[in-house]
Amino acid sequence: MDRSSAPLDVIAAALRRERDRVGLSLSELAKRAGIAKSTLSQLESGAGNPSVETLWALGVALGVPFSRLVDPPRPPVRVVRFGEGPYLHSEQSSYRAALISACPPSARRDIYLVTMSSDNGRHSVPHMPGTVEHLVVSTGRVLAGPADEPVELGPGDYLSYPGDVPHLYQALDPDTVTVMVMEHV
Amino acid sequence: MDRSSAPLDVIAAALRRERDRVGLSLSELAKRAGIAKSTLSQLESGAGNPSVETLWALGVALGVPFSRLVDPPRPPVRVVRFGEGPYLHSEQSSYRAALISACPPSARRDIYLVTMSSDNGRHSVPHMPGTVEHLVVSTGRVLAGPADEPVELGPGDYLSYPGDVPHLYQALDPDTVTVMVMEHV
DNA sequence: CACCGACGTTCGTCAAGCCGAACGTCCCGA
DNA sequence: TCGGGACGTTCGGCTTGACGAACGTCGGTG
DSSP, X not given: OOOTTOOHHHHHHHXXXXXHHHTOOHHHHXXXXXXXXXXXXXXXTTOSOOBHHHHHHHHHHHTOOGGGGXXXXXXXXXXXXXXXXXXXXXXXXXXXXXXXXXOOTTOOEEXXXXXXXXXXXXXXXXXXXXXXXXXXXXXXXXXXXXXXXXXXXXXXXXXXXXXXXOEEEEESSSSEEEEEEEEOO | OOOTTOOHHHHHHHHHHHHHHHTOOHHHHHXXXXXXXXXXXXXXXXXXXXXXXXXXXXXXXXXXOHHHHHSOOOXXXXXXXXXXXXXXXXXXXXXXXXXXXXXXXXXXXXXXXXEEOOOSOEEEOOOSTTOEEEEEEEESOEEEEETTSOEEEOTTOEXXXXXXXXXXXXXXXXXXXXXXXXXXO
């Protein structure tokens, strides 16, 4: 089987990391998870390809969500000043979306700062299946949501909807600003 | 092994669901994932306990993140009007954080709308390990970040930092509003 | 200094995942 | 009506994950 993108070594690292964060010995963790310590030893050394149940049991015993074991780690402090972000200009002139926090390798969300100076609106084609969009309006009024049931929003309002269907974003005032979280699941 | 909380049936259901969402036949999906269709057949029928590699390959072939296969489903459209959220009042009077999008059962982020009318600031104890906080300031100036290296922010500015260390949030102007995404992994 | 317990690793056995091949079913076109 | 193709399921085999037992190492103790 192709192991190029396989998370086996990531799992190995995560197991070690989480285990000594919790402060458990290998033997102790194995006992709590109900698996043989030989098995755990091999997994932590990078050998082997655990079954879902085995990994699940380890996640439970460690008190961490399953996903924590299959993709990695830790972020630094990061600041993006207003106007600094790498802006994605649309061919529709007035729309600008700044990607202020891109999805790290296997994370699950992007954060955009969307500015729009009123327009006939922006229609978006569906994104990846499972995507969810979250909007929080900062300034101005906005019409957004699934193409067949858009919602009008004002400052401070929040809206979420599936991103894997056609949807739209339309400024109703000049100079609107919205925070958008695109959640990839 | 204890199968009470094991996600095997969830996986089976997810595989079927995702497969016919994508519109692939069992044979076709097996081919693309590089696994035997007999294997896939058993998995979809709920039998068996796939290895991580097998499940990973299926996730890649389906174009869905790994986690999508071990925990379920889909969100509706949801709106929270400004001021409607369930506010978490702090003992420090001027701080209000509205949880506008709570973390679904096994998701990975909460979204808050934080309003603060200037104060001597709010110090927060560390959250769960692995937590990351993201801030986008809507109005006013804010001093926020890890307790040992806070950053001053203005409207539109973005900041992220580990949430599992002591950190602070302090309004520098009256009536500040910030969108905060608390990411649990 | 020898003993004992806890640690993590290694080894042989058994069970189970994964595989390819063969099978039964359905549908469409000759 | 028959044949071909795609579908999903079932059946031996080979491979490999998971197990318990035994092992070498380290620290603390009588």
